Amino acid sequence: MPAAAAPEVNAADSQASNSSASDSAVDTTGLANAIEEDLGKSVDEYLEDSKLNDKASALKKALKEAGIDSNVSIKNDKISVQVANANLDKANELIAGLAADAKDNSVVAKASDKPAEADAQQDNKVIAEDAKSESVKPVAAKTEAAKKSVNAAKVVDSGVLVTGIEKMTTIDGVLKQLQANLAPSEISRLTSVTVDARGQVKVTAGKSATTKSSKASLRAASPSASKNLTLEQFKAQAKAQGAADNVVFEYNEHDGQAKPAAETDIYDGMGYALSPDGNFAGQIGICSIGFNAWDKAGNDAIITAGHCTNDGRQKVAAVLEHSAVNEPSSISNLLGKVGFNQFGMAGNKGVSPDDPNWADKPTGTDIAIIDEINPALNLHPEVSQWPSGQDERDKTIKVRSVGEAALGAEACNSGRTTGWQCSTITEEGIFFVRGYDDNGNETSQDIRTVWGYTSDNPGDSVLDHGDSGGAVLVGSRAVGVNSALGGGLAMYTSLTDAMDKTVVKDYSVKLFISAPKANTANGTEVESEASLKGSVADAPKGTKVQVIVDGKVVQTVDVDSKGNFSFNAPKAEGQFNFTLKAVNGYNVSDTTEGNVVVQAPA
Incomplete structure (x- = not known):
């Protein structure tokens, strides 16, 4: 679904005013209700589960550094790892070594192939439902031959289950297939290409007039019609075009890329206003603070979403006070000035639907830094939980580490529009977001790609406009910032990916350190x-x-x-x-x- 800039509000309706502004192992003040309502578990269970996410993220990184394509997720309180059969022994050896280092290799057993069969049955169900809803021939479901390709593997770590499959399907591989076969006009329909916890790659796109075409017309497309296929034709001919069996397609009611969801004590997740010149009496942009941070010299900084700056046009930020979630009351203190910003590729570059090599372009990100922080402000290493009936500063959770989020991990995000919301990380990969034209207006002709995570977003209840840039946590670990919404999904920029690609690596998230x-x-x-x-x-x-x-x-x-x-x-x-x-x-x-x-x- 196409990207939309953060919403604007007339500052004249919010008169400016001046405002002022126990160390337990984990601060859970006010957390219980949100966790129990959204995730159905206690605070202790939630925080304990977040440790499993940390282990899964470290394992995923180790496999990547070893050159092993993998899909790492959390299932039933264990870490599930999928690798190609050719890499099975190598993966087991690596995991066994990590387990030995952690002194956690006391259990050795044989893994049943039943989970793999269950996944195959679920894949059949997903593809069948997809075909029924779209009235087109589905991509071939997993067959008995595919099931046989799943190898049982040794459990070399009592908390890790490794399975081998005949061939790993990667996001990059699917992008190449789409690039080689789709007509340029179809690129604007893409919402995301992601992988879920079962290793299934999902292509999500907006509907078009051709979506409801007859089966006959879809079958008329031949493999020779490369670079001219609609998404529906590609889907119907997917196997002939070289797409793997576990690639599925899903359509939403919209027309393409995703929409950006966008006093002295300052906390992550609070709202802020943006203007080109520091004049907040007219139209202003609204976003949310991601993570308070340090620059490499030890000065205060803030990490937030790149698209909030409108490709650098919005240059000055101020604290936007709220009387309640999504109810701005006043502009208080100046916050700082936008320094670095990147939305899409370096230099805020996107791709054109007409570019024949769009999939060869490097994947972008959605990140920005606010520097020159007002020295009167006190930036805390804590995330606002937006407690009902209270000031957003009254209840917070401390940030204790930075890292990745694993598929299946339970994440909570904070932003000025929806407040504090929790959901499960369902997919990781690339989402496609509308960029800006030369006048700063959103356009589908400039598509920005962002690497990150997704979760379900029913009725935009988890992430909405104005939440952009807000903090995303797994337990007390900083994993991302709110970026976009579309196709029923909330989308979060991966914090570690943004640091890998940009000068944000020279900044560090503020962390709460317990007293010795x-x-x-x-x-x-x-x-x-x-x-x-x-x-x-x-x-x-x-x-x-x-x-x-x-x-x-x-x-x-x-x-x-x-x-x-x-x-x-x-x-x-x-x-x-x-x-x-x-x-x-x-x-x-x-x-x-x-x-x-x-x-x-x-």
Whole structure:
């Protein structure tokens, strides 16, 4: 469904006003109701499940770095991995090594092929329903031969199930097939090309006048009619055109690409206004803050969606106060100025439907940075949960890490239009979004591609206009920003992908670091130079603890993957007073005071 710019509101209707602005392991204040209503589970279950997403994301990255095409998802509290039969042994070897490193390889068993058969049955159902709704010949369903190609694999990690299939179907491969066969006018109909948790690649597109053509007319298209096929003709002839059996097609009621969903204490997910010159008395753009961040020099910054800037035309941002979700009340403080922005390929470039090599272009992203942050503001490493009947600053969840989202993971996003909403990550891949023409107006002749994640968006209840740029979390992990909506889907820009492609890699999301906890009770007698141990709850990778005596850092020690650290007491006897502080980049924890008594040597 075509992209639409973030909605505008007349600032004259919102008079400007001046406004001012316990560290447990995980802050769940106000989280329970949203989690239980949206996901049907307790806060503890939700946060525990988010750890599985972290493991799945790390495994997916390791397989990619090893050159193994895979589909990694979460099913029934386990990680499911699909690879081609040719890569099965290599994948098992890699996973076994990771399991050994994590000391989690105690269970070795044989995987049943029943899950694969169940997936094949589900594929048949999906394709059959697709064919029925569109009155066209479906892509060939998975057959017995396809089922036999699924190999049982060793469970080399008790939490990971690996299955081999005859051939992996990749998003890039499907794009190449579409490029080689579709008429240019059909490119404007594409909404997304994504892969789901079963490894099935789905092509989603808007309907056209040809969608309801008769079967006879569709069959009339021949393989020789390359570069001139409609999507319906390509679908009917998919196998002859080289499309894999597990590629399915879905149509929506719209006409093509997706629509962008778009006081001193500032939190992720809050609303902000944009103008070209800092004049907010006229028409303004509205979006949502993604993640408060640091630049490489330690200055404040904000990560949000690139399309919010209208290809850089919107240059100045201000805090947009709200009396409730989707109810702006006033413009308060200046926020900052738009620095880097990218919507689509580098330089805000898109592709034309008439470009014969559109699928060869690099996949873009949808990301922007707000720099020159108002020094009067306090940017927190926390996401607003938009509590009902309260200020959006009143209930938040802390951000503790940055990474990818796994298929099947449960994500929550925050934005000024729909507030705090949770849903399941259903697909990952490329979505196609309307770009802007030379006058800054949306157009289907300039298609921007964005790599990211999707989730179901019934009635635009999960993501809507104005939510653009808002934060997307899995547990307490930052995974993306709100980007677009279309075809019943919410679409989120992948944060790690945007960092890989752009200068956003020079910025780091602000993280909440728990205060260190010493294991030794204050006043305990210890030996000279004894090892004193402690821990930092949910410490992100790279966290260190500083030991401070009389205002000076005397030791800096690493925090291991389990959150543990140790430091040495002094050699001299007497009372040893110390202060502990955890640091990670520019992120700093609160301090913990402690003391022990060093005994005289025997």
